Amino acid sequence: MFAEMNTICSRPKPFEFYTAEELWTNEHTAQKMLEYHLNEHIDLSSRNHDFINRSSQWITDYCDLGPGKSVIDFGCGPGLYTYLFAKSGADVTGVDFSQNSLAYAENRANENDLNISYFHSNYLDFDTNKKFDLITMIMCDFCVLSPEQRSIMLKKFNKLLKDDGKLILDFYSHNAFEKREEAQSYERNWMDYFWTAEENFVFLNTFKYESDNVTLDKYTVVTESDSFTIYNWLQYFAVDSLRELFDEHGLTVSELYSDVAGTEFAADSDEMALVAGKK
Ligand SMILES: C[S@@+](CC[C@H](N)C(=O)[O-])C[C@H]1O[C@@H](n2cnc3c(N)ncnc32)[C@H](O)[C@@H]1O
Numbered sequence: 001m002f003a004e005m006n007t008i009c010s011r012p013k014p015f016e017f018y019t020a021e022e023l024w025t026n027e028h029t030a031q032k033m034l035e036y037h038l039n040e041h042i043d044l045s046s047r048n049h050d051f052i053n054r055s056s057q058w059i060t061d062y063c064d065l066g067p068g069k070s071v072i073d074f075g076c077g078p079g080l081y082t083y084l085f086a087k088s089g090a091d092v093t094g095v096d097f098s099q100n101s102l103a104y105a106e107n108r109a110n111e112n113d114l115n116i117s118y119f120h121s122n123y124l125d126f127d128t129n130k131k132f133d134l135i136t137m138i139m140c141d142f143c144v145l146s147p148e149q150r151s152i153m154l155k156k157f158n159k160l161l162k163d164d165g166k167l168i169l170d171f172y173s174h175n176a177f178e179k180r181e182e183a184q185s186y187e188r189n190w191m192d193y194f195w196t197a198e199e200n201f202v203f204l205n206t207f208k209y210e211s212d213n214v215t216l217d218k219y220t221v222v223t224e225s226d227s228f229t230i231y232n233w234l235q236y237f238a239v240d241s242l243r244e245l246f247d248e249h250g251l252t253v254s255e256l257y258s259d260v261a262g263t264e265f266a267a268d269s270d271e272m273a274l275v276a277g278k279k
Pocket of ligand 1: 020024046047075076081098
């Protein structure tokens with residue numbers, strides 16, 4: 001028991017383990033995630049639907065989406081954005097590794113006769129010869145990636161973007177990092193059996209890596225027959241470091257906002273969004 005508690009409380013190196021696939025594609029959690037995506041009132045898995053409507057409208061207007069324009073959305077989930085982008089008449093592609101979410105997205109696109117191609121793939125491995133007018137990755141998914149994975153995605157964005165194309169992404173800021181604190185807790189059947197259908201105990205250890213601007217929510221889930229650990233990493237960014245990172249990958253940040261709905265940039269915002277293009 002002491003040794004097990006020691007393991008539960010142990011602090012890994014930043015981004016030492018990547019468990020996003022287990023989190024999003026496990027049959028039980030994928031179904032829970034889809035319920036959160038589709039709950040229009042909450043900001044879990046996807047943001048609330050009022051925000052998504054405003055955001056997709058802003059992006060559609062900003063990028064003048066319509067027939068002849070092509071869009072790719074990485075980590076599209078159940079296609080809440082891709083659906084709205086496609087309503088403009090644009091040719092839309094969505095990439096996600098959750099088959100559960102994609103099945104919902106595909107049905108909705110077919111029922112509404114929309115021009116959307118969905119790819120069931122880890123976006124780190126995804127490739128195509130097509131070039132796009134707009135690339136999106138929404139709800140700060142870039143922040144869960146390790147430095148190496150970020151680099152893979154930025155190279156991919158550069159390759160897939162048309163010369164005059166736009167890239168729109170959002171991020172957590174240093175301001176959000178300041179608000180995070182280290183903590184340990186445990187709970188029985190956390191969030192109404194989020195992790196497993198059977199009885200479970202969930203240990204949540206939150207670690208803060210001050211010099212890296214990284215946090216980890218480490219969930220250790222224990223059932224009668226099994227135990228597993230999920231690592232939710234978040235990198236928090238400063239504007240200057242983002243500009244540098246994009247620059248190193250041949251991309252120029254042209255505009256900053258507080259969110260992907262075009263809210264004016266505020267230095268004290270917990271989130272920020274950027275528009276970038278090829279250098
Ligand atoms: C926070 S959700 C955001 C979904 C969508 N962008 C939205 O805002 O409604 C992150 C999505 O990215 C997907 N995802 C996470 N890591 C991925 C990866 N490496 N490859 C493909 N999809 C991934 C998840 O399955 C999930 O649908």
